[in-house]
Amino acid sequence: ENILHVTNNQLCYFRDSSVLAWIACVHGLGHGLASINQQNYEASLEVCQRSSDLDFQYICATGVYMSLLEGDDAAYPKDSAxxxxVGRFPAACFRSKKYIAKHLEA
Known part of the structure; x- marks a missing residue:
């Protein structure tokens, strides 16, 4: 719970003044959680899910999944679901998967 307090009150406190910056901040938190948890996406998603804010949960999850999917083409081929x-936040996962596939082809 402490990480959510710090995130909302010290790191990403500016939601009301700059929504796009807030989105980028919470998405970045997801990347950071994935890194701290050594790509254990279930543990990272658990932290995202602790927030009662559904927007926060989804945006945080996109960062977690993007970090996870960037690193391992063999484990998660683009023609696979x-x-x-499985697991939580499938929309966030598919969004990240589509984004990565699009940018790797370029």
């Missing part, structure tokens, strides 16, 4: 077909 994995890992988005």
């Amino acid at each position: 994995a890992p988005c077909d």
Whole structure:
């Protein structure tokens, strides 16, 4: 709970004044959680889910999944639904998967 307090009150406190910056901040938190938890996305998503704010949960999850999917093409090939077909926040996962596939092809 402490990480959510710090995030909302010290790191990403500016939601009301700059929504896009807030989105980027919370998404970045998801990346940071994935890194801290050594790509253990379930542990990272658990932190995202602790917030009662559904926007926060989704945006945080996009950062977690983006970090996870950037690192391992063999485990999560682009023609597969994995890992988005199991677990929490499938929409956030598929969004990140589509984004990564699009940018890797370029």
